[in-house]
Amino acid sequence: MGPPPVGYLPGAVPPQHPYGYLPGAGPPQYPPGGWLGSPEVPQARQRLHPLSPVLHSARSLVVVIAGLSWSTLSRVGFGWFAAMVSVIVLGAAVLAVVSWYNTGYQVVGRELRIHEGLLWRRTRAIPLERLQAVEVVRPLLAQLTGLAELRLEVVGGGKTEAPLAFLSLAEASALRERLLALAGSPTTGATGAGPRPAPMATPTGAEPPTGRQLHSVRNQDLLISQLLTPQAFLLPFGVLFVAAQFLSEGSWSFIAVASTLTAMAGILLQPVRRVLDDWRFQLARDEDRLRIRNGLLETRMQTVPLHRVQTVGVTWPLLWRFKGWLRMRLEVAGYSGGEPDQRSRPDRLLPVGDLSTAETIMAEVLPGVDLSSLPLTPPPERARWLNPLSRQVLGAGLTPQVFAVRSGLLTRQVTVVPYARLQSVRVVQGPLQRLLRLATVRADTAGGAGAAAVDRDLAEAWQLAAELSARGHAARRQE
Secondary structure: OOOOOOOEOOOOOOOOOOOOOOOOOOOOOOOOOOEOOOOOOOOOOEEOOOOHHHHHHHHHHHHHHHHHHHHHHHHHHHHHHHHHHHHHHHHHHHHHHHHHHOOEEEEEOOEEEEEEOOOOOEEEEEEHHHEEEEEEEEOHHHHHHOEEEEEEEEOOOOOOEEEEEEEEHHHHHHHHHHHHHHHHOOOHHHHOOOOOOOOOOOOOOOOOOOOEEEEEOOHHHHHHHHHOOHHHHHHHHHHHHHHHHHHOOOOOOHHHHHHHHHHHHHHHHHHHHHHHHHOOOEEEEEOOEEEEEEOOOOEEEEEEEHHHEEEEEEEEOOHHHHOOOEEEEEEEOOOOOOOOOHHHOOOEEEEEEOHHHHHHHHHHHOOOOOHHHOOOEOOOHHHHHOOOOOOOOOEEEEOOOEEEEEEOOOOEEEEEEEHHHOOEEEEEOOHHHHHHOEEEEEEEOOOOOOEEEEEEEHHHHHHHHHHHHHHHHHHHHHO
16 A cells, blocks of 8 residues: 555554545545645646647747748748748647646645656645745736736745746636645644635736735836936937937948947847836735736736845935935845846835835835834944945944845945844955954845945944844744
8 A cells, every 4th residue: 555645644544545535435535634734625636728838839939930030931932931830830739739738736735736747757846835925927928818827936946936837817816825825824724724715807807906005106107217217318329329420421331330229229128128027016915915016018916925025125226316216126035046037036116106105115014114214324434445435325223123224326225134034144354344444244134135234343343243143033033
């Protein structure tokens, strides 16, 4: 009969089947002790949406067909070109269908299992207690077909885990709620609480707002904020320069002008991408979670547990100060800095807004923290030798809840770190700092940049490090 399956309570009658019943023997018979952490019948293996092969093959075909280029069409003729495209389409469709048929998922207890592979079968088991964040992503094709992709982030993961592409929007939302409920409630199995009901999809295919709405960014403010960037501000001067060179007699070739225009387009790519990513940005709170929805061509619905927030950063870009605007970002445990798609990281807390809005959001994320009254003190006067222009801007201080630092000359930044999220505290001295009896105190967090109090007096730095270490231990004990 073999060893009992994982999750079976010692002392209970061993089951005769991995799910505790024999096929054809009537309803499931569970052991007296029940299954560890499983309040309900283990879910049978579920397949992805039947349209998943179509979307997967469509994305691949666009790249392959574009790679054939017009030169191939001119060499082989339209007939052979159409035949090549047909073979590629058929092959991609067959591979996509085979992959879909052998891919599935199931929730067993507090574990998500992903099954995939044809020749080499692979099953990934993801413990839900290590779950950091869940997001529902909807690329353009998925929006047109009413589908969505579910992505998970876990502790220590080098990349996004378990990208389930694609599910229906209602199924993706329901699965996200269920996984978060199991991940955030260790006693779920004991209480017998089931998953939350699935939200109904609206006629437009967008997920209805859930939880208490905190803020919605106006698209007009988003557009203006990206116009107030160095790239957009210098664009007219670049266009005038290229036009002058192009109109002058024989000074520039067409290729040179085209290369310059391409480089300018690359510079503008970042603000354009930010507009597309943050379009219709909405922030809400549902119990102990933040819910973020944003995106135009690709919508993202992210759920971040508040206890996973490592740091909160507030930035005042130079050109935004005329409008009194700022932006807020957060760091979440479990996200790798080497993630290929940095847009998948839930770091947006407020793309653009004023100070009052930022204070309201900060009070929700870190209760008791007031941005306007942080006790930030500058380094000693002799630190001017190392920071002649920014010495008055630098600052650091402690509040009852967080460690706060300020930096930046043209672009002002404030970073706050909750004491409970401190992983280590370091006192660092460079050669010049040793001569001036200065030191930098670095507070490290899980997978994030943390915060650094730069060029503090040496005695103050050691005292600050000891205080941070003591407050970090006390905060973790209270959780």
